[in-house]
Amino acid sequence: MPHTVIIHAKSVRTHLDKLEKWGLSGTAFEIDGVETDKSIECYLKIIDFLTENNFKRSDLLVAFGGGALLDLVGFVAATYMRGVDVIFVPTTLLAMVDASIGGKNGLNRPWAKNIIGTTYLPKKTVIDIEFLSTLPEDQLYSGYVEMVKIAALSDDGFLQKLHYPPTLEMIDQARQLKEEIVKEDLLDHGKRALLNFGHTVGHALEVLNKFKMHHGEAVQHGIQVEMELLNAPDDFIQTVGKKLPYNKKIPSVETDAFLSALKKDKKNLGEKIGISNPFYRQGGGYIRYFSVNDVLDAYLRVLVS
């Protein structure tokens, strides 16, 4: 029998016994399971725990928590002894519809998000919406923004029918839409860039806020600014805008810090800032490129409107 280590967020301690229903039990290791845990320090803490407990290549990791914990434990799984099996059990809406799919994992540095990471698929993912019963509403909104994003990328009417709070069927549909894109482009050389819609500006805002803003909230502001930059059709702006759950007010930013964060985006080409393009069917490719000043101008236009 493989030895199972369940790495879980403090916030889901009360749900641990529910894992047995899914045939999962083992040694529990608790971490805070928050964004600042996506760090080299926390990564090494887990590696050291596994080593001290003689965790072997044939053993099993379970990642039980939100997207931050999944990204961290996914990276541990990918790199401990060059790769061990991991089962993802997402406990936030965002992790269910987004972070648990597609195998991307990552650690942050204080000046850049997800700057370290690999692509490594979990052996299995368990979705159980019972875990959402303890999730605060502002965190549910965060996942809902990613559902709006994936719906905005699809042309099958999902955006129109999507509503808050989402049903299990909607969660399944959002998962499927992401899985289809990932299947076409696992290693992110083409279409997968679409999933970053709203994230160039969103990630810059997260850096500026020292990762204290909810990921989904930052992405919501990012979507608003990127729609302006891409000159999105009015009906698209209206439909997407109506679904976005947080207060629509865009935060003002310190210009130099904002531009410096934008310049670190992985989609950039030379000096140009890469923006995911949901309108690729009309041309322009999956990523369109703009000058930093174009992005700043769009930001300021949305900020004052």
Ligand SMILES: NC(=O)c1ccc[n+]([C@@H]2O[C@H](COP(=O)([O-])OP(=O)(O)OC[C@H]3O[C@@H](n4cnc5c(N)ncnc54)[C@H](O)[C@@H]3O)[C@@H](O)[C@H]2O)c1
């Ligand atoms: N790998 C990917 O493809 C991918 C995609 C999207 C986002 N992400 C990453 O996901 C992270 C954001 O994930 P998130 O929104 O889940 O936030 P999170 O993981 O930071 O969780 C938010 C908070 O909710 C707590 N929590 C988790 N489950 C809970 C529950 N059931 N009840 C009560 N509290 C609970 C967490 O402990 C944390 O304090 C970011 O780091 C982002 O970069 C990764």
